[in-house]
Amino acid sequence: GDKFASLEKFINLCKERVNKFSAIQTEQSKRLGYFMDWDRSYHTSSDENNYAIWNFLKVVSDKGWLYKGHDSVPWCPRCGTAISQHEILTEEYKELNHESVFFKLPIRERKDEYLLVWTTTPWTIPSNIAVAVNVKEDYIAYNMDGEKLWFMKKRLRDLESQGILKGDKSKPEILKGKDLIGWEYDAPFDDIPLVKKTLGNYIHRVIDGEDVVTEEEGTGLLHVATGAGEEDFKLGLKEKLPVISSIEEDASYVKDMGEFAGKNAKWHPEIIIEYLRKREGGRFLLTTQMYKHRYPTCWRCKTELVWRVVDEWYIAMDKKDKSGKTYREQMMGVAKKINWMPSWGLERELDWLKNMHDWLISKERYWGLALPIWECKKCHSIDVIGGKEELKKKAVEGFDKFDGNSPHRPWIDQVKIKCAHCGEITRRITDVGNVWLDAGIVPFSTMPENWFPADFITESFPGQFKNWFYSLIAMSTALKNENSFKRVLGFASVRDENGEEMHKSKGNSIEFNEAADKIGVDVMRWMYLKQDPETNxxxxxxxxxxxxxxxxxxxxxxxxxxxxxxxxxxxxxxxxxxxxxxxxxxxxxxxxxxxxxxxxxxxxxxxxxxxxxxxxxxxxxxxxxxxxxxxxxxxxxxxxxxxxxxxxxxxxxxxxxxxxxxxxxxxxxxxxxxxxxxxxxxxxxxxxxxxxxxxxIDGNLNREISQARAVVEIAHAQRKEMGIKVRQPLSLLSVKSPIVLSNEVKKLIADEVNVEEVKNIKGEVDVKLETRITDLLKQKGEVRDIIRKIQEERKKIGTNLDQEVDVSLPNWSKEFEKDIKKKALVRNLSKGDFKVVKL
Ligand SMILES: [Zn+2]
Ligand SMILES: [Zn+2]
Missing domain, CATH: 1.10.730.10 (Isoleucyl-tRNA Synthetase; Domain 1)
Known part of the structure; x- marks a missing residue:
């Protein structure tokens, strides 16, 4: 129906969702005891945030760093969008089993001789353009069933032991890899319309792949599908090879793919294998083998990724601006100004900055930052708009319709401007921006200017070196060549009680509100605070x-x-x-x-x-x-x-x-x-x-009490050893200690250990209890027992601490009657069976 109206409805629903979940987050944060200026929470979808990113992109563009690239990118068929390199974290790789294929490519001019090639992604075989060899390695022609199969000599033993090859007793022909270069071959999908059309006069051939061909796995002959792999694409640029782009956004084969058109390449590898099995009596297929390997998946939906060659927008890492330094170099300089906690964080960040590709910033989606790039269809020049005012000035159409809305699709798409070079009326590109642009701009869009750089940020480590830390550094480097935060504290992950990753599907994840109810947030906070942040x-x-x-x-x-x-x-x-x-x-x-x-x-x-x-x-x-x-x-x-x-x-x-x-x-x-x-x-x-x-702070007293407590511990241990309970008073504790104990501290020890006297002289630590129990001491012990017994009974019958009681006892020492009455709050003490009565 009406595309504008349905898109508008969708975007408004997205906004509602953002509001709903940010409100939940705010409530949870409050419950956790965060103190924040909640009324001024920042939202990445806010106008300020969006226009601040526009400004950043304009600055980057003015430096000559923003460009449209035609490149092979990881792609999620379910989300229908490119996945930037930043988004493929180590944990996004899964151990997966795939049916790998050993296929044969008949060499022209060499009858019954084939290149033996291996792939774990059968869906890419129709896109085969070339085969790469390592020029320095030896290649052999292996005799099997009257045919010669060419592959790297070093792979022979593995292939035989895996049962891929049957065991050739004859002496094979051997050539250096460089001698294979230029060999032409036919491929199994050459009749498919798209393949035929793309190849034109080009004939499949063997090319130099010294840097990418390994002896670790496969056959040492590398299947090069320029339209379906990152390395392949690069090799293709070098060798000026054609590109067969065989799949759509959802990984289904494009309509020119003959009998495969519309079928899903990733979900149905068997259609390709089946085709190979039948085509020309199966001459292209040697065999298949299940193969377990680590394969990247989408961080959002866990779908296995594919590679597509598409137009995307990038920020160049290795182009110099006026300062004579590249973005990469500048960012590394800025990263070094930051105080990283733990300190190895800097190494990790630098390692990423050293190795990362150009920053892919575009996404084929509807909701999100609208990239402020107006591209001329006629002369292909671009105009990057740095803010709303600039847009208003340059707009030749549609600004009045847009005004009053947030700079999102579909409203922003109505604004047209004039190409600065050729005068053509241009539209905004339809892409939106990478989400990390939103997270990295906050020091400029939200934080008060006089706070810059922020004192402190903190986030969990996994991923952030490539994402948030990265984008913060990237954006402040471009805008100010400065760090936007002084210090970062990174922490490890939260696991379950057994140290396992928490997952909803595993049933071991704990929802915040449930945890807050059952645990209490002060206990929850304590658990986190107590933790050494470097460990999970x-x-x-x-x-x-x-x-x-x-x-x-x-x-x-x-x-x-x-x-x-x-x-x-x-x-x-x-x-x-x-x-x-x-x-x-x-x-x-x-x-x-x-x-x-x-x-x-x-x-x-x-x-x-x-x-x-x-x-x-x-x-x-x-x-x-x-x-x-x-x-x-x-x-x-x-x-x-x-x-x-x-x-x-x-x-x-x-x-x-x-x-x-x-x-x-x-x-x-x-x-x-x-x-x-x-x-x-x-x-x-x-x-x-x-x-x-x-x-x-009295250091001497602190040490003295520490010593006293050590003495007490030894004395208690001695009582325990001799079976004399603490309630039984003893006459003397002799203590030798390095620090001479004051009378007050000796009194403390005497009370704690229940002795009448503590004698102390200076010396190496030595503690000795006088264990002889005189009649009088025995009596005192019994009195203590009685008091304790009455106290326990008082508790049992529920008296207040200041409430008197009447007590009857079989017998007690009259000498200590006053003591008993005072300490157990007894009004009358009478002879009889033990009993405590509330008054
Ligand atoms: Zn996905
Ligand atoms: Zn133009």
């Missing part, structure tokens, strides 16, 4: 559970410990309170807090999130949870001494609020909860990054 992340629910248990729950327990005892003791933190720093534990944890803030700040400034996470976990788990809070339980109990209790609560409040400011970029949701609840302020995200005070 194994992502899944079990790993998530471990991470949560290991870190988030411990942090939460510290927080709820504080909240519980703050409430119990009616503790209300005041603005600007002074840290008492009397108790050695308080001094130490504040010292460690400052140390950790310093470390984490340093790591973040170096973009080492995983190292920062390691430090945070060490602080929260080892120091705060395992030591400070555990050693402070008695300090905040109801019966504890008031001043010290207050000191502990103030310190813990301070540590939690300060540290939650530091946790913000890692776990924005939990830190917000902790901070707002502890301070009553609006948001932790409005707070400044915490500053450490160097003078509060």
């Amino acid at each position: 992340l194994n992502f899944g629910y079990h790993v998530a559970d471990e991470v949560r248990r290991f870190f988030h729950l411990r942090l939460w327990n510290v927080y709820s410990f504080f909240v519980t005892y703050a409430n119990l003791n009616n503790f209300v933190p005041r603005e600007g309170l002074d840290l008492p720093l009397e108790n050695v534990l308080d001094k130490w944890i504040v010292s460690r807090l400052n140390q950790s803030i310093k470390n984490v700040t340093t790591f973040i400034e170096k973009y080492q999130a995983d190292k920062a996470v390691e430090d945070i976990e060490n602080f929260i788990i080892n120091d705060l949870s395992n030591w400070y809070v555990r050693r402070s339980r008695d300090r905040v109990a109801l019966y504890a001494e008031d001043e010290d209790k207050k000191a502990c609560l103030i310190t813990l409040w301070f540590v939690l609020t300060e540290y939650s400011k530091l946790l913000v970029p890692f776990i924005p949701f939990i830190s917000e909860e902790i901070y707002t609840n502890l301070t009553g302020e609006d948001s932790v995200h409005l707070a400044d990054w915490p500053e450490y005070k160097e003078e509060l």
Whole structure:
């Protein structure tokens, strides 16, 4: 019907789709805790983006780098479009089985002699133009069934062992490859109209292919189909060979292909093999063989690619501009100015820049950047338009109809301009642009000018050296000869829990919202932050559970410990309170807090999130949870001494609020909860990054406590070895240590190890427990047991921490009755069977 109307409808649907999915992405990003200027998100489809790319292309064209090339390109038959070299990544190659063909080409002037040729792509045989030899190698004429088959001598053993050849006992004729050059031959498809027409007076022949003919596989005689392969096409240019373009956009044979017309070349290789089998009694076919090899597929739809010779638009890499340097050279210079993390990224990028072909920027599609190239059908000159204003000035037709629309098809196609050379009215070419043009222009189309170059970008490695990193470098090199970003952090891939690639079809992929529901985004973020970015992340629910248990729950327990005892003791933190720093534990944890803030700040400034996470976990788990809070339980109990209790609560409040400011970029949701609840302020995200005070970092104390903890560990191990539980008090722990321990620290050790006294002298580390248990010690142990038993029962029957209970016990030591009552909050203690009663 109306082509304009249906195209307009299609493009509008594309736009709707873009809006739908970008909205989903925005919502997911918000849920993940991204802070962004969401109202000013950039869209590659925006007018600014499109016109900025127009400008880039104009600049490139002015430098003489933009050209239309007639070339053999990888092609996706399903998508119906060229695939640029950038889009064929290593992972786009699949291990595939194809029926390879050994075919024979009768040599003119040599009766019953044939060139033996091999191909893995039977559909290309009709496009055969020539056969290439390696001029330096020996070729033999192998006798088989009264015929002579020519191929490279070095391939003999393989071909025999594969059973392709039957075993010739006679002495074969041997010639150098160069002697074969110029031999003419007939090919099986010479009667097909397209072939006949394309060949004209040309006769198939043997050509020099020294650089491309290998001894690794095949027959050492290379099937050259200039219309169906990249190397072939190049060879054809050199040798001035004709090109048979046998397939359409969908890989079906063109209408001049006789009986094959309309049939799909790629899906039905058997039609070609069948033809060879029948043609002239099968004289062209030796045999076929299944062959496994790595074959490129489409990144978008995974369809196997073919090669077609088509007109496409390119940016030249090896032409000099006014500076006297090529685009390639300039880009390599710019790449070196960037700080690559990990550093080997630079090598990878340079390697790509060194080897890449000219940049194929066109695509035969409808939706996407409309390439701003107006081509004159008469004199073939082109006009590249650099922006809307320029277009308006040059337009001779259709601008009024276009105005008010985005510069997309079909609207833009209405604008016609006059050829600057011959005055002919010209139209825009119908191609759209490669998507990486869209991604590479952002530093110019979207980023505020005074941000240039951006401080930091990050993306997953696979592919980006050829794609995003590449296009960013390409575009800023052409426009400014500068890098558009100072630093790039590349990271490896996400895999499933077993290290396997995630695929929807495999059933092991995890959808974002489902993961966010089940795992929680703060845990999810932690998993990523904890990861060394150079190695793949194994992502899944079990790993998530471990991470949560290991870190988030411990942090939460510290927080709820504080909240519980703050409430119990009616503790209300005041603005600007002074840290008492009397108790050695308080001094130490504040010292460690400052140390950790310093470390984490340093790591973040170096973009080492995983190292920062390691430090945070060490602080929260080892120091705060395992030591400070555990050693402070008695300090905040109801019966504890008031001043010290207050000191502990103030310190813990301070540590939690300060540290939650530091946790913000890692776990924005939990830190917000902790901070707002502890301070009553609006948001932790409005707070400044915490500053450490160097003078509060007490290196000596940190070392002393480390030593104390090492001592404690040994002492606990000794108790365990001797079967004496920790609740049983012992009289003495003798410690030798390199650092002399202060009385406060000795007291800490005594409490932790449950001994009455710690004696310490300087020396090599040595720890000795006095294990003799006197009657009095035994009694004290029993009292501890009783208190513990009552505490457990209190928990079981659900008493509040400040609620008194009545307890009956079979017996207890009267001497310690006060102690029991105080520590277990007992009102009346009576004789009888063990029982705890809530009041
Ligand atoms: Zn495709
Ligand atoms: Zn013209």
